[in-house]
Amino acid sequence: MIELQHIRKVFNAGKPNEHVAVDDVSLGIEAGKVTVLTGPSGSGKTTLLSLLGCMARPTSGRIRLRDREVTSLPARFLTEIRRKTFGFIFQQYNLIQGISVLENVMLPAYPNGDGFLQLKERAGELLELFNLRPKAYAKVEWLSGGEAQRTAIARALVNDPQVIIADEPTAHLDSKLSRELMEIVSTFKAAGKTIVIASHDPIVYDSPVVDTVVAMRDGKIIDAGAA
């Protein structure tokens, strides 16, 4: 599904504060599987996720998405790929404050140009799926941590992406909610989605739903194998 070849990402290149976040990483992400990137803080998990999800370009190396080389594509095409192929669940949820749960879920689909009512119906179905229907018109700042997490997941799914990328999704959840999240991940997998998660939470990387665990340290892969 996604293939990374000798990926290197350097921040502040040539400056005194130069930092190599990802160093010569080659990795294949299989379609329909759950892959977990694990490792301590600063190991390069989040940077690798953003490279996988076409949010950033590598300093060197190539990324192929379904046999299509994407690293050299112009920003506009990269954005379109990001919107249509990937659904993102951020560590801080990154919901937009002041607007409703429903609007937050609909947001990634606005630039697609779908009819408003059609879009609203689709977002409503997702809220139903995550038991958020009663909160549809509540502002996101009124939600509990678990509800905000589920809203972020619903938003990630609104464009029906093939790949779901989640960055430390359990960082702000207790154990019960973390296990519930992994159950949701298993439903995604059952639906044929490809899931890539960055996490150093054992509830995530020890979960039976996980197919591959990639261990990272100092920007390099130190171990990649079946869970």
Place this chain on the structure above:
Amino acid sequence: MSHIVNKQRNILDFALSSLLRRKGKNLALVTVYTLVVFALASVMFFTQALKKEATLVLGATPELIVQKLVAGRHDLIPVSYIGKIKKIRGVAGVEPRLWGYYYDPLVRANYTLLVNDKFKLPPQNILVGAGIARVRGAYRGRSINFFSYDGKPLTFRVRGVLSLESELLSADLIMISPADFRRLFGIPEGYATDLTVHVRNHKEVATVAAKIQQFFPDTRPILRDEILRTYKAVFDWRSSIVIVVLAGALLAFLIFAWDKAAGLSAEERREIGILKAIGWETSDVLQLKFWEGLTVSLTAFLVGTILAYVHVFWAAAPLFATVIKGWSTLYPNFRLTPFLSFYQIAILFFFTVVPYTVATIIPSWRAATIDPDQVMRT
């Protein structure tokens, strides 16, 4: 096509809900913005309408007025000049005019006294303008006293109050008989204040004026077009005074609007980052900011313009009238004929809506070009 419309509708929908999120801040901005548009539009509408009104009123006046000059000052003109002027080819008629100003110390106002044979006023009878009737209580049947040039009191009976088509020019007017006028100001028979000349062909007015000047080098022919031009210049000058007075407020608003529009808060930057991260293109973000800016500025423009219309044409512009009309004591009480030109509205639109909308887009463009992965690290 429907795809593009739907996309714009969706973005506009989000733009509106974004504005509603910062209700207090945006409402304050729209209010101040509206006031600025209102002030500018009021001055603009009022000046234009006055100029239009003056053009309408002066449309009926003679094409040419001839005044005599002595040492560069206006002097009485001998009626004997009429014979020679009448003989100039193209002249349809020449009439002597008697008019002047009278200062009334009682109300500290200047009246304009005019003789018009059309009214056929009997001796010691006058017609007064509505402004004078108001300040002196000089209504039909009442008497009013003036002092003649040699200090003798003269009593006049008010035969009626003038109801001309525009009070703009008749508020301070008094119509008087020729004999009374001469008695009041001590003007001898055989002299007039000036002469009015009617010319058959409008295109020949300048030629006739040149000939009059040639025959009588001590005269000054004044063309109607020149008077109109002067009126326009005076009203433009007066409106400029108002604009200068408003300049401070305008500047304060510009700073306020620029600060609001050009500076993005950390929260707004973060939101732009989120939108980019979830798949919005830079152009989508710019369209969002364009709709936000347009909504604020267009609302202020429309509300401000409508308020200015009501202020000028329904309420007779109470805020600026005293400055722009230019009367000192006898303010004319009149409603201007509504007059709007596309050019005026376009200028107002260009100077209010466009700068604000552009000012909102530029900083957003800077923020929207950041890498979306910044969001992953916050």
